[in-house]
Amino acid sequence: MSRFSRRAFLATVASGxxxxxxxxxxxxRYLVIDIDKxxxxxxxxxxxxxxxxxxxxxxxxxxxxxxxxxxxxxxxPRGEEGSIYLVTPGKMEVYCRFHPGMIMTLSIVE
Ligand SMILES: [Cu+2]
Numbered sequence: 001m002s003r004f005s006r007r008a009f010l011a012t013v014a015s016g017x018x019x020x021x022x023x024x025x026x027x028x029r030y031l032v033i034d035i036d037k038x039x040x041x042x043x044x045x046x047x048x049x050x051x052x053x054x055x056x057x058x059x060x061x062x063x064x065x066x067x068x069x070x071x072x073x074x075x076x077p078r079g080e081e082g083s084i085y086l087v088t089p090g091k092m093e094v095y096c097r098f099h100p101g102m103i104m105t106l107s108i109v110e
Pocket of ligand 1: 038098
């Protein structure tokens with residue numbers, strides 16, 4: 001099992017109006033990963049605890065950004081965005097539930 005727990009992330013799903021969790025005053029960076037042409041924009045990204053990752057679906061079809069360990073599952077209809085705020089160091093795999101070949105990894109360091 002992964003070292004991530006469900007509590008490790010504040011996950012939010014953007015549906016129409018973007019949900020804004022408490023990360024607005026986080027000191028970390030804010031990184032955007034575009035999804036297009038059936039791929040995540042990066043296959044691997046290294047982050048720090050306190051960073052926020054935002055996925056943007058620029059593709060023509062619906063995708064998800066889903067943690068392999070179930071920590072989060074962000075539904076991303078066409079044109080939608082969704083973010084997670086990373087708090088726990090570790091490595092995890094993210095995939096798309098609709099297209100299991102779409103995979104990327106996040107490494108969160110202290
Ligand atoms: Cu997909």
